[in-house]
């Protein structure tokens with residue numbers, strides 16, 4: 001791995017943070033901005049979880065913990081995975097880390113180096129590509145096409161694999177599209193992977209509990225043939241509205257968990273102790289808040305999709321998971337990034353241009369429906385007025 005400044009210069013960023021900064025700045029100037037740009041729940045962390053953190057602080061949980069997390073938390077995670085997905089995972093294979101991104105960083109760092117290829121979803125979470133570039137590996141985009149429900153095609157994914165492929169990154173339910181890859185497609189991909197025993201898989205399942213219309217989440221953990229080469233990424237950020245707590249975890253194979261532990265010892269020591277105790281409460285306490293949030297996202301999803309499809313030149317497939325809509329704006333005559341910028345500056349609606357998520361994102365913008373229904377309706381009205389005046 002090239003440990004030079006040049007590697008840092010190859011790193012990208014998440015434009016959602018730049019849009020958030022600009023939206024905040026416009027707000028400070030007195031503008032009324034509706035922020036559908038940032039990907040974080042607008043709900044507060046459930047009060048029982050907050051209380052558990054306060055209690056942990058009062059009880060004196062102030063020191064370092066084991067590098068991969070306290071055992072009761074890893075046991076609670078193993079029990080949660082069994083309850084939700086019916087899979088058996090040893091707490092010894094679980095590492096709690098400061099947010100979902102840290103697993104992503106560690107996994108890509110372990111497999112990426114010049115001369116190897118890493119396949120990643122496009123459009124997809126921008127940090128995948130950024131980290132691949134950081135390691136000097138060659139990023140190989142896996143198209144997530146609208147015609148395919150913003151899921152990958154197993155055939156297309158397998159055709160991208162070759163002797164230089166070391167890692168494939170998958171993400172379902174997906175950011176930025178809300179696409180959910182059907183189980184049949186995952187089955188076909190996993191079966192095909194048997195021809196590529198050297199290829200590891202990073203499955204980003206951070207939106208795994210956010211699916212709609214009764215759709216079940218297909219976890220890659222459910223495939224025994226993958227267990228010795230699968231890293232399953234998840235976390236508390238989205239499910240429990242805990243983005244600022246920096247709590248993530250992953251299930252790692254035997255051969256990699258100790259390397260992750262060493263990285264933790266060298267880099268962050270452990271996740272902050274009270275947050276870990278709160279994490280136990282999140283998993284083992286009542287899940288009503290999670291269900292209520294998903295039900296509210298579902299209501300908003302319907303409002304967003306209906307509203308977007310009524311706008312001139314816009315068509316929006318119904319997202320099946322996460323809390324994003326990814327409308328096709330090609331028929332407006334606008335390119336995606338200038339449209340997102342003009343919507344923010346002129347109409348006061350923050351969205352993200354599709355190209356910020358990859359080359360296959362041109363022609364789309366991302367709206368995060370992590371805002372109230374009245375605000376979503378106001379945003380749609382403003383977008384309608386804007387498009388009527390400019391197209």
Ligand code: PLP
Nearest residue numbers: 039099100101125175206235237
């Ligand atoms: N993976 C995906 C697909 C995401 O959309 C995000 C956040 O937006 C993350 C991972 C990062 O999660 P965290 O905030 O826990 O680092």
